[in-house]
Amino acid sequence: MKIELDHLTKNFGEFTAVDHISLAMNNGVYGLLGVNGAGKTTLMRMLCTLLRPTEGTIYCNGRDIWEMDSEYRSLLGYLPQEFGFYPEFSVQDYLLYIAALKGIRPVVAKKRVKELLVKVGLAKAAAHKMKKLSGGMKRRAGIAQAMLNDPQILILDEPTAGLDPNERIRFRNLISELAEERLVLLSTHIVSDVEYIANEIWMMQEGRIVHQGTAKKIIDSMPEAVWECMVEKRMVSVFAKKYKISNMKTDQDGAILRIISQGKPCEQAKRAEATLEDVFLYYFGEKAGDENDTI
Amino acid sequence: MCFYIILEKKQVMKMIRYEVKKVFSKTGGKIALLMLTGMLILVCFLTVKSVEYVDEQGVSRSGIAAARRLREDKNKWAGEITEDVLIEVLQKNREINASKEYQSTDYRENDKAYARKQGFSDIRDMINHAFTAFREYDYYRVDSVTDEEVGSFYERRIAGLNDWLYSEEAKDIYSEEEKEFLLTKYQELKTPFYYEYADGWKAFSEYAPTLIMLTVLILGFPVSGIFANEIQLKADAIFFSAKLGRNKAVLSKIGAGILMITGIYWVMVLLYSAVVFAILGTGGAGCAIQTGLGGWKSFYHITYLQEYLLIIFGGYLGSLFMLTLAMFLSASTRSAILAVTVPFVLLFIPSFLNDISALSKVLGLLPDQLLQMGQAAAFFNLYHPGGKVTGALPIIMTLYPILFAAMLPVLYHVYRKTQIQ
Numbered sequence: 016m017k018i019e020l021d022h023l024t025k026n027f028g029e030f031t032a033v034d035h036i037s038l039a040m041n042n043g044v045y046g047l048l049g050v051n052g053a054g055k056t057t058l059m060r061m062l063c064t065l066l067r068p069t070e071g072t073i074y075c076n077g078r079d080i081w082e083m084d085s086e087y088r089s090l091l092g093y094l095p096q097e098f099g100f101y102p103e104f105s106v107q108d109y110l111l112y113i114a115a116l117k118g119i120r121p122v123v124a125k126k127r128v129k130e131l132l133v134k135v136g137l138a139k140a141a142a143h144k145m146k147k148l149s150g151g152m153k154r155r156a157g158i159a160q161a162m163l164n165d166p167q168i169l170i171l172d173e174p175t176a177g178l179d180p181n182e183r184i185r186f187r188n189l190i191s192e193l194a195e196e197r198l199v200l201l202s203t204h205i206v207s208d209v210e211y212i213a214n215e216i217w218m219m220q221e222g223r224i225v226h227q228g229t230a231k232k233i234i235d236s237m238p239e240a241v242w243e244c245m246v247e248k249r250m251v252s253v254f255a256k257k258y259k260i261s262n263m264k265t266d267q268d269g270a271i272l273r274i275i276s277q278g279k280p281c282e283q284a285k286r287a288e289a290t291l292e293d294v295f296l297y298y299f300g301e302k303a304g305d306e307n308d309t310i
Numbered sequence: 311m312c313f314y315i316i317l318e319k320k321q322v323m324k325m326i327r328y329e330v331k332k333v334f335s336k337t338g339g340k341i342a343l344l345m346l347t348g349m350l351i352l353v354c355f356l357t358v359k360s361v362e363y364v365d366e367q368g369v370s371r372s373g374i375a376a377a378r379r380l381r382e383d384k385n386k387w388a389g390e391i392t393e394d395v396l397i398e399v400l401q402k403n404r405e406i407n408a409s410k411e412y413q414s415t416d417y418r419e420n421d422k423a424y425a426r427k428q429g430f431s432d433i434r435d436m437i438n439h440a441f442t443a444f445r446e447y448d449y450y451r452v453d454s455v456t457d458e459e460v461g462s463f464y465e466r467r468i469a470g471l472n473d474w475l476y477s478e479e480a481k482d483i484y485s486e487e488e489k490e491f492l493l494t495k496y497q498e499l500k501t502p503f504y505y506e507y508a509d510g511w512k513a514f515s516e517y518a519p520t521l522i523m524l525t526v527l528i529l530g531f532p533v534s535g536i537f538a539n540e541i542q543l544k545a546d547a548i549f550f551s552a553k554l555g556r557n558k559a560v561l562s563k564i565g566a567g568i569l570m571i572t573g574i575y576w577v578m579v580l581l582y583s584a585v586v587f588a589i590l591g592t593g594g595a596g597c598a599i600q601t602g603l604g605g606w607k608s609f610y611h612i613t614y615l616q617e618y619l620l621i622i623f624g625g626y627l628g629s630l631f632m633l634t635l636a637m638f639l640s641a642s643t644r645s646a647i648l649a650v651t652v653p654f655v656l657l658f659i660p661s662f663l664n665d666i667s668a669l670s671k672v673l674g675l676l677p678d679q680l681l682q683m684g685q686a687a688a689f690f691n692l693y694h695p696g697g698k699v700t701g702a703l704p705i706i707m708t709l710y711p712i713l714f715a716a717m718l719p720v721l722y723h724v725y726r727k728t729q730i731q
């Protein structure tokens with residue numbers, strides 16, 4: 016399976032949400048990383064034929080996906096960022112309906128739904144109404160619907176948003192498990208989601224892919240170093256103005272700061288190993304540490 | 311090959327089932343069903359109640375027994391309305407008018423007198439019509455019609471039209487050709503009329519428009535939801551990215567809409583017919599509609615049974631047209647709000663414009679006419695499609711099936727091209 020983006024562009028009026036992206040993807044897990052408004056969802060919608068590009072095209076094994084039409088969509092599984100469903104349907108009915116939309120034969124669909132319900136841990140909730148599910152269960156139903164047609168291309172838009180840490184780890188594992196033998200593209204602004212499971216990471220900013228490669232390659236690409244040092248609490252704001260702080264931990268004695276800087280930020284600072292999170296902050300973060308949600 | 315066609319049909323059928331389920335699993339859908347049921351009961355009640363029998367004591371009754379007695383009374387006059395019959399009616403009428411009950415100032419006594427007149431009340435109405443000016447109606451005209459002149463009953467119907475056509479009011483409305491058309495129609499009507507009790511049919515055609523219109527108005531809500539709910543629920547992203555999301559799934563939405571309209575329309579109309587005819591009877595099916603007050607002037611030569619068929623099939627066609635238009639609007643605006651107003655606008659705007667006579671020709675062709683074919687059959691709008699004079703009914707019965715059929719592919723393409731922004 017090979018997907019190529021060729022100068023893919025989407026404008027909303029004057030505004031360019033996706034800006035001339037040219038890329039190729041093969042089987043494997045791709046992590047699309049970017050802050051809010053970077054254009055991740057817009058890019059994914061075009062990949063799902065939900066939105067026509069203003070310019071450029073997408074090829075699937077060399078063929079234009081809009082010309083392939085339903086043939087392309089039969090290869091596709093999609094979990095949108097805002098996962099909408101039919102609240103009065105039971106989980107089972109919901110999945111059977113989506114299976115019908117995907118053109119799966121009823122006999123096959125029944126079997127497949129049963130398997131997937133077990134796989135995503137919803138077997139016991141099969142008869143529950145969709146509206147009664149918890150946030151995490153809804154996401155799992157969402158993943159199950161995306162997997163119904165055993166898609167060659169699986170597109171997940173912020174699949175872990177709003178999940179508690181436990182659920183997130185479970186979800187990550189589920190995705191890794193599902194990722195074999197297919198092309199998975201998942202977007203997030205939570206770095207740890209992709210750090211472990213993505214083979215390749217794309218960092219997206221203002222509609223463009225600004226860095227791409229393995230986690231290691233991206234980390235190595237950062238020209239500055241990561242330091243850890245202990246400072247007095249009153250000094251925190253001084254450092255925050257001067258440096259990018261990727262993390263801060265406070266206790267009675269003071270604050271331990273994780274600082275990204277070319278040179279040593281203070282006397283007692285120690286070099287630390289850079290992580291993807293540091294890099295994310297380095298490229299996308301602003302000084303005065305407003306990126307605390309990158310846990 | 312055959313196997314695949316069956317398989318694909320099954321797929322679409324399955325999706326249609328889910329579409330219908332989506333609509334009626336929602337509270338709104340359930341409320342619509344409840345409202346339809348309540349409305350059906352109410353309209354049945356009103357219809358049955360409208361046929362009254364006044365007994366010897368002057369007391370009005372309605373219901374099965376009353377309808378049966380009314381039928382018995384009226385059917386004493388069943389048969390061809392010849393001059394002899396008309397004279398008999400006049401004599402009977404005079405006889406009752408002379409009675410002390412009729413002369414009394416107590417209305418209860420008057421009702422007792424009426425009880426004796428109701429057997430020939432329909433024929434009495436026709437005489438009133440025949441002997442008053444075309445655009446007027448005088449309930450007491452019959453009292454002064456003489457035995458000598460009543461023989462001109464059928465000629466008077468034609469003469470009344472003729473006088474009106476050449477009156478100040480109408481002489482410029484119709485061309486000579488149109489006047490000729492109307493007069494010829496009147497002359498062609500087979501006389502003497504065959505008369506029989508037909509109150510079941512008359513009551514049906516009086517109240518059916520209410521039932522059909524309310525059905526369409528209520529159905530507008532669930533039907534508009536079919537195309538708007540994906541967007542409203544944000545389920546559109548998954549819907550349109552699924553393999554069949556831009557072809558068969560759209561077809562099945564259209565299918566579900568038509569199925570819902572068809573199913574509910576016919577259940578309503580047939581249940582209504584069953585109740586009305588079970589209570590009021592189906593007698594008089596073969597009488598011309600001109601034998602009743604509502605159809606006296608009509609230039610369409612149809613029987614009550616034919617009028618009934620016209621009402622129910624016209625109503626179906628009108629429902630299909632209006633509600634498909636609503637579906638089209640909900641598909642293209644992605645919202646149900648504008649769409650549910652379609653039936654309201656189509657039904658109520660014409661009645662506001664009714665008084666503007668310049669518009670009457672256009673109004674006669676609007677789709678609301680399809681929901682009230684009984685009334686439409688009494689309108690005097692004339693048209694010239696292809697140089698031939700004709701009334702509105704043949705035109706709307708050909709125009710709207712075409713428009714309906716033309717809307718379907720457009721609806722399909724509009725929805726199929728939906729983009730998720």
Ligand SMILES: Nc1ncnc2c1ncn2[C@@H]1O[C@H](COP(=O)(O)OP(=O)(O)OP(=O)(O)O)[C@@H](O)[C@H]1O
Pocket residue numbers: 027030031032049050051052053054055056057058096204731
């Ligand atoms: N339909 C639209 N009309 C106008 N602007 C839009 C539309 N959809 C998206 N945008 C704009 O395009 C930009 C990219 O939006 P997009 O939803 O793709 O970002 P994102 O990376 O998915 O963000 P988030 O992390 O918040 O989901 C945003 O600035 C957004 O305001």
Ligand SMILES: [Mg+2]
Pocket residue numbers: 055056057096172
């Ligand atoms: Mg997004």
